[in-house]
Amino acid sequence: MPAKRTGLDDLDRDILRLVGERPRTGLLEIARLLGVARGTVQARLDRLTADGVITDFGPNLSARALGHPVQAFTTLEVEQTSREDVSKALDAIPELLEAYIVTGPGDVWCRIAGRDHEDIQRVIDLMLSIDGVRRSSTVITLSTVVPYRVLPLAARRMPER
DSSP: OOOOOOSOOHHHHHHHHHHHHOTTOOHHHHHHHHTSOHHHHHHHHHHHHHTTSOOOOSOOOOTTTTTOOEEEEEEEEEOGGGHHHHHHHHHTOTTEEEEEEOSSSSSEEEEEEESSHHHHHHHHHHHHTSTTEEEEEEEEOOOOSSOSOOHHHHHSOOOOO
16 A cells, blocks of 8 residues: 655645636546546545545535524633533534634634524524533624635645755
């Protein structure tokens, strides 16, 4: 079995860029644009997926278009022994877009979406009703300056160590 390759080469970066920019483009077209064989593109995508570089091929959905235009970041303080139960309860809340256990002030940072400010309050109240959650602090987003992204990391060439 060949050794697992680390890092990305130029072809990997080019494939990732094209898949990111044109997610509906077929393998044959990507191969044509890059001047390589279709099998090469397929093998690279398979390896990037197996290595965990590519984590999802699904569509990116808009909470706004789904009727939830208001977003907020909520910091939860939780009882440390309740983290696992709190995590399971949070996972059941559809309006919770993502959550992270963090260091520093607060214990869990959450990004939530709601139909309006009252709906955001309902979601916060739901989170506060979870056993082990002590308090919350919330800020409402006004606009997105830089959306979540990873492709610029993949496009950057890392210096040799």
